[in-house]
Amino acid sequence: MTLILGLESSCDETAAALVDSDRRILAHRVAGQEAEHGPFGGVVPEIAARAHVDRLAPIVAGVLGDAGVSLADVDAIAATAGPGLIGGVMVGLVTGKALAHAAGKPLIAVNHLEGHALSPRLADPDLKFPYLLLLVSGGHCQLLLVKGVGDYRRLATTIDDAAGEAFDKTAKLLGLGYPGGPAVERIAREGNPHAVPLPRPLVGSAEPHFSFAGLKSAVARAAASGAHSVADLAASFQQAVVDCLVDRSRIALTACPGATAFVVAGGVAANGAIRTALTDLAARFDRPFVAPPLWLCTDNGAMIAWAGAERFAAGLFDDLSVAARPRWPLDPAAETVRGAGVKA
Numbered sequence: 302m303t304l305i306l307g308l309e310s311s312c313d314e315t316a317a318a319l320v321d322s323d324r325r326i327l328a329h330r331v332a333g334q335e336a337e338h339g340p341f342g343g344v345v346p347e348i349a350a351r352a353h354v355d356r357l358a359p360i361v362a363g364v365l366g367d368a369g370v371s372l373a374d375v376d377a378i379a380a381t382a383g384p385g386l387i388g389g390v391m392v393g394l395v396t397g398k399a400l401a402h403a404a405g406k407p408l409i410a411v412n413h414l415e416g417h418a419l420s421p422r423l424a425d426p427d428l429k430f431p432y433l434l435l436l437v438s439g440g441h442c443q444l445l446l447v448k449g450v451g452d453y454r455r456l457a458t459t460i461d462d463a464a465g466e467a468f469d470k471t472a473k474l475l476g477l478g479y480p481g482g483p484a485v486e487r488i489a490r491e492g493n494p495h496a497v498p499l500p501r502p503l504v505g506s507a508e509p510h511f512s513f514a515g516l517k518s519a520v521a522r523a524a525a526s527g528a529h530s531v532a533d534l535a536a537s538f539q540q541a542v543v544d545c546l547v548d549r550s551r552i553a554l555t556a557c558p559g560a561t562a563f564v565v566a567g568g569v570a571a572n573g574a575i576r577t578a579l580t581d582l583a584a585r586f587d588r589p590f591v592a593p594p595l596w597l598c599t600d601n602g603a604m605i606a607w608a609g610a611e612r613f614a615a616g617l618f619d620d621l622s623v624a625a626r627p628r629w630p631l632d633p634a635a636e637t638v639r640g641a642g643v644k645a
Contacts, residue, residue, distance in 0.1 A: 307606025379609025
């Protein structure tokens with residue numbers, strides 16, 4: 302049995318966790334930054350990086366204390382090395398390097414997206430490769446065939462905004478505050494999802510990718526018109542995102558008949574309306590639907606520790622010279638898409 306310490310600092314959550322190879326989470330702590338970023342309506346990278354500097358060391362000490370272990374008991378240090386806000390990524394990775402060097406332990410540089418991609422296997426020991434993954438977060442919206450640890454085939458990505466990014470920008474447009482995703486979901490429960498006619502970009506097209514920039518712009522125009530309540534705007538926006546995700550996922554499910562399950566992960570996977578719609582879609586294709594617990598969908602140290610455990614078992618370690626990366630695709634061989642593309 303191996304014990305992995307995982308560190309996460311890619312955006313605005315500072316987190317650490319201890320996870321063993323039997324999928325036991327011995328301890329985990331997460332510190333959010335809502336108070337710091339709330340006045341700005343979104344994440345300010347420099348503020349986020351400074352908060353990670355202040356919080357990460359005490360969180361690591363707290364996790365070790367909670368589990369009643371020392372650094373000497375840990376088999377490896379796993380730290381997010383990208384993609385993400387480069388200042389925050391550097392804080393976590395440098396901390397991981399320092400701990401690994403001081404304790405004489407191996408370092409595992411984890412792709413943050415791989416942390417999300419493998420997190421369902423932490424929650425569900427019966428989930429086997431290959432599975433179809435819808436990865437929906439603040440910075441990414443992708444469909445991937447997860448063939449194994451470090452082995453991914455990208456089927457679709459966003460050509461502009463990610464789904465979570467669209468949620469955050471819509472929340473800001475509607476004056477709902479930060480973080481935007483939960484705020485939109487809360488007020489959407491009070492609205493009519495069919496009240497505001499909004500576009501569903503690329504729905505019905507043969508192109509497999511996602512697009513949300515036009516939807517965000519349509520919400521801005523509808524809000525400026527003054528003809529709709531905030532609740533109806535939020536509900537209609539959320540329904541449009543659901544329809545886009547379902548339509549694009551349908552194409553991917555059709556293209557992957559050998560996938561063992563349909564899996565969703567990432568922060569947006571915590572949205573109840575999205576989970577319900579995707580559960581129904583999986584049932585139509587007679588596939589198991591797998592989603593991590595809500596707390597494991599948002600950024601956390603446990604998913605990084607578990608990705609580290611999976612890579613440890615595969616003998617995948619990193620040198621202390623490994624660099625932090627603001628962008629790091631899971632499938633480097635995937636073709637470049639039109640539009641933004643860089644988020645692939």
